[in-house]
Amino acid sequence: MQAARWRKPILTAVALFLLLTSPWGQASRFPAPVAWQPPPPLAPQADDCHGPGVLRVTPGAASANEESDAAWGDADLRTREKKAMSGRATAPAAVLSAKPDALHREMAAADSAGPSEPLVQPIAPEPPVPAPGDKRRAGQQPVVTAGMVDDNADFGAYLAYRERNAQLPVRARDVSERYLLQVQDATGRPVPDAEVALQPGGGWNPGGQQQWMVRTDAAGRAWLHPRAVFGGAGQPEVLQVQARKDGATGATLLRRGQREALQLRLDRATVQARARLDLVFLIDATGSMSDEIAKLNASLQTIARQIAALPARPDICMAMVAYRDRGDAFLIRAHDFTDRLDDVQHNLAQLRAGGGGDTPEALNEAWHETVNRLSWRKDASRLVVLVADAPPHLDYGQPYYDEDLLSAQALGIKLFAVGASGLDQVGEYVFRQMAQYTGGRFVFLTYRDASDPGSGPGTQTVHDVQNYSVQTLDRLIVKLVRDELAGRTGA
Structure with missing residues (x-):
């Protein structure tokens, strides 16, 4: 009798647990971002990108193999990459960093125009958008137009959105509290790619508990979002900010809620x-x-040139990461960095x-x-151009896109983030979230x-x-790169 008396409550509890943990019970619920999960002390390691980019393929299904590659039109790609990696490539590839004089003359008009206008300013399409009934000449690249918003420049409008x-x-992280950090050297010049550590007091201790790492962009700047990192209650009111580059170091304090911009000067020139x-x-x-x-394939040569x-005159390395979804011939096909434009063009x-x-x-992955x-x-300067028309699967579990933003x-x-036709509201939110957080x-x-x-x-x-x-679109991508690199050259 005693066992029977406890059986019903136990069965009820088990049924409730199964309902809450089932896909139906979580159809509109996704795990919330972790309040405090400091990233490991990451640092770029590569010195160059000479030679063919290494290929890594993550299968989308357990049965994905050579035959499935052929079915998706990838068999020739796999064969060519195997030859390249074994040193049997049939012809040398063009090198991205090669810049002949003829190419310099070709772009002289664009260079002489000086620095680009701020990104928030409207710019007239060039070449003009074809009028109705216009026909392009045979072999001419398709015209693709694109709009752009800078959510950090119009931050109030972004928060309202x-x-x-x-x-x-x-997976929304709180970015409502935002600071702009500017790192300069002893001569007052911006310091690109400076390593910055933020923590609630203490000395320089990469990898230490509750340490938050960022790197500055080409203009020596970085956006800081403490609430997105530390979460809600119990946040530190004062953060120690330390930066270093080429042996030069500097430190200051970020007193939250006082100033929206923070300047840090290193102790020597870089x-x-x-x-x-x-x-x-x-x-x-997909x-x-x-x-x-x-x-994109039709315009890649123009973009690269x-x-x-x-x-x-940047030293350029390019990579390509393509993705589909679970159950497809591949989940991820990643071509690592190379300076060979021919390889990048062929892969695309x-x-x-x-x-x-x-x-x-599978955008998360x-x-x-x-x-x-x-x-x-x-x-x-490390830039990613995302071209997609769908949001990530948030029901697959980790990794999550917001954690990798840190x-x-x-x-x-x-x-x-380039939103292609058909991008829905969730996709727009995620794309704008990723772009805003990374600058x-x-x-x-x-x-x-x-x-x-x-x-x-x-x-x-x-x-x-x-x-x-x-x-x-091709000119817009070039403009984005130009404006990013202008911080290094003052152009």
């Missing part, structure tokens, strides 16, 4: 080296992305859109791969008719944005 969309099922650029294309390769992949001829040309099926895709496993170089800051990685921009394709992506290039969008600039 987040408030309007607070009900969306995302070395002004040639600009280095690590540029990654992070691409959603079935709905075929048009966007084709357009124009970046190479910027006033900073061989990429086929396929798989997917549901709206969310691909972002984690990009941040933590690519061979980022020391003393470089790691991206520790490595000094900026993300420019990047949110970019979105525009059309003549916002509700019809097939209507051709134009200035209209369905996204929740105002006062945005419009440009052709």
Whole structure:
């Protein structure tokens, strides 16, 4: 009798537990961000990117193999990469850092224009958007127009946007408290890629408990969001901020709630080296992305050539990370950094859109791969261009995109998120969240008719944005890189 008396409450408790932990019980609930989870002391390690980029493939299904690669059009890519890695490549590839005089002359007009206008200013599309009925010449690249917003420049509007969309099922971290850190050397020059540690008191102790690491961008700046890192209650009121670069060091205090900007000066001058650029294309390769992949492939040569001829004359490494979803031929296909443009172009040309099926895709996993496993170089500007039309799966468990935002800051990685046609409200929120936190921009394709992506290039969008600039996508990407590198050159 006693056992029977306890049986019903136990069964009820078990049933309630199963309901709450089942997919149905969590359909609109995702794990909240951890209040305090300091990233490990990350630091870029690579010295160069010479030679072919190493390929890493994460299968999307247990049965994914050579045959599945062939089915998705990837067999030739795998064969070529095996030859490249064994030293049997048939022809030398073009090197991204090579900048012949003819190319310099080609870009002279753009260089002589001086620094770009602030990103929040509207810029006229160039070349002009074709009028209705216009026909492009055979072989001409397709015109793709895009808008852009800088949510850090218009931060009040961004916070209002987040408030309007607070009900969306995302991993929202609190960025309402924000500070701009500027690191300078003893001569007053900005210090790019300075390593910065923030903690509630104590000395320089990389990896120590409750330590938060960031790196400055090309202009010596970094955005700081204490609430996004430390969480809610029990936050430290004063943070010790320490920075170092090339043997120079400096320290100051951040007294929260007083000033929105903070300046830190190092104790000696730093070395002004040639600009280095690590540029990654992070691409959603599911079935709905075929048009966007084709357009990016058509403009990659132009983008690379124009970046190479910027006033900073950067030493360029490029990488590509493509992703799909679980159950597809591959989950992630990551081509590590290389200075060979031919290799990058070939990898993109061989990429086929396929798989997917549901709206969310494996962006969490691909972002984690990009941040933590690519061979980022020391003393470089590190940029990621995400091109996708869907949000990440938040029901798969870790890794989560917001946790890797902290790691991206520790490595000094900026993300420019390009929302392709069909990006929903959750996708827009996540893309803008990732771009704002890392100091990047949110970019979105525009059309003549916002509700019809097939209507051709134009200035209209369905996204929740105002006062945005419009440009052709390839020129916009080059402009973003140019403005980033201008901090190193003063151009």
